Amino acid sequence: MSGLKVYSIASDPIYIGTGGYTIGRVDNTIVRDPITRIPKIPGSSFAGTMRFYSALELQSAFKEEYRKDPHSRKEKDINELFDRPEKWITYSGNKWSLMKCAGQDEDPNEYYEDFEKINTPVSGHCGHCIVCKTFGYSKNNKSQQGIAFFSDLNIIFFPVYTRKGVMWITSKQLLEFARIILRDIELPQGEQVFVITNEESNKGENTINLGWLNLPYITKNYQIANELPNEFSYIKDQILNKIVLVPDDLISHIINSNLEVRTSVSIDPLTGASKQGALFTSEAIPRGTIFYGDIRLMERPVSNDMPGLSLVKEMIKDASRYYESFGIGGMVTRGFGRMKVFIDGEKDNGNLDNGGGSENEQQS
Structure with a gap:
């Protein structure tokens, strides 16, 4: 095999x-x-x-x-x-x-x-x-x-809008599913999240919004790029210094709260306007x-x-x-x-x- x-x-x-x-x-x-x-x-x-x-x-x-x-x-x-x-x-x-x-x-x-x-x-x-x-x-x-x-193709990094721009959230469990092991780093507890960066770490605690959720965060100086596989060469440039590590028990809530939702309507071919009762909404992975x-x-x-x-x-x-x-x-x-x-x-x-x-x- x-x-x-x-x-x-x-x-x-x-x-x-x-x-x-x-x-x-x-x-x-x-x-x-x-x-x-x-x-x-x-x-x-x-x-x-x-x-x-x-x-x-x-x-x-x-x-x-x-x-x-x-x-x-x-x-x-x-x-x-x-x-x-x-x-x-x-x-x-x-x-x-x-x-x-x-x-x-x-x-x-x-x-x-x-x-x-x-x-x-x-x-x-x-x-x-x-x-x-x-x-x-x-x-x-x-x-x-x-x-x-x-x-199945499972999510390992999920984009979320924040005040700092788009950040990609993940958790220890999601990374382990993809055989990406984080070494020598503590894991976030409770509602706290870690912003992973390879720059000088900020010891102070602040808050970051992940969609509508406002959570306390700490910046962690960690070379996560070394843990990512070679296939990530195209992806690394986009997400480097924009990764947020969240607790495993929060990851599902954050992802499901930040899915893309679109409202669509069918068009009546005779009038060219929206068809009565044909309004519907769909969710999608962004x-x-x-x-x-x-x-x-x-x-x-x-x-x-x-x-x-x-x-x-x-x-x-x-x-x-x-x-x-x-x-x-x-x-x-x-x-x-x-x-x-x-x-x-x-x-x-x-x-x-x-x-x-x-x-x-x-x-x-």
Whole structure:
């Protein structure tokens, strides 16, 4: 088992709804952790969009002439089908793939034991390409669990308006979830918070507003940048000297009190004015929020029809760039959902390619 660490920063507010209406401050609520009540991006949303973006990246690599007739791909050498340099693109099973491999299977009851006679355009998931192998597929007489397992994307730094400008709040618990350990620093107690800085510390106590909450704070001279992973290189510049460490029992209250809330209305197409009774409010995770998660990759027995984990990692890294343009979650046409995603490998248990690979991959 090996994996990938995922860090992301929201470029737009992110809305992933619970699928219903509530009576209260907002009508459309977002997904929260059932224990901490802190908003999150569910692993199912992350995995579903990653599958779509992986298939989109794969299909964009096909030459136009072969995209029109997928069956002609079998008659050519696999390396002639693509005009892109990425190795994962040339995985042999990709000659069966279509954009249908990105979504829900359109024909899950189809029999397709005969590899050479599969009718790819009407089969739903092809079951052979790197997308199907990575994320899984299921047919009437043949199914396979995916290689990749996606965790939720949890908040580790949350932006809040203060008199000192935007500050990013966090807590010991949130940092430990992201494997960031604060060493040689005491933790805030009660309602007190710490403003972390690498400048000269201010021993005096003062107050800082975190949204509508006014709390006492102490400035702590602590080199927190040394504890942050290398993937934070882009993010470090934005949050350095703007981190506020709050007690674990306050973090949920502060986050939920500072979510973005928007009021929207439907427009009557005949009058051009707002439609009667169509006013609703939605909450969202604000832009600038920083998340952490991981993708675990399972090694499979050596087989020529399974992509090696190195190719899977390469595909996921390439596909992650689409989050900057197309985003995640709902209401993306209203300016929600975009985020920057940074993916990097962590220490692996053994050789990445022990899980098998195609003949083309082994030669490359």
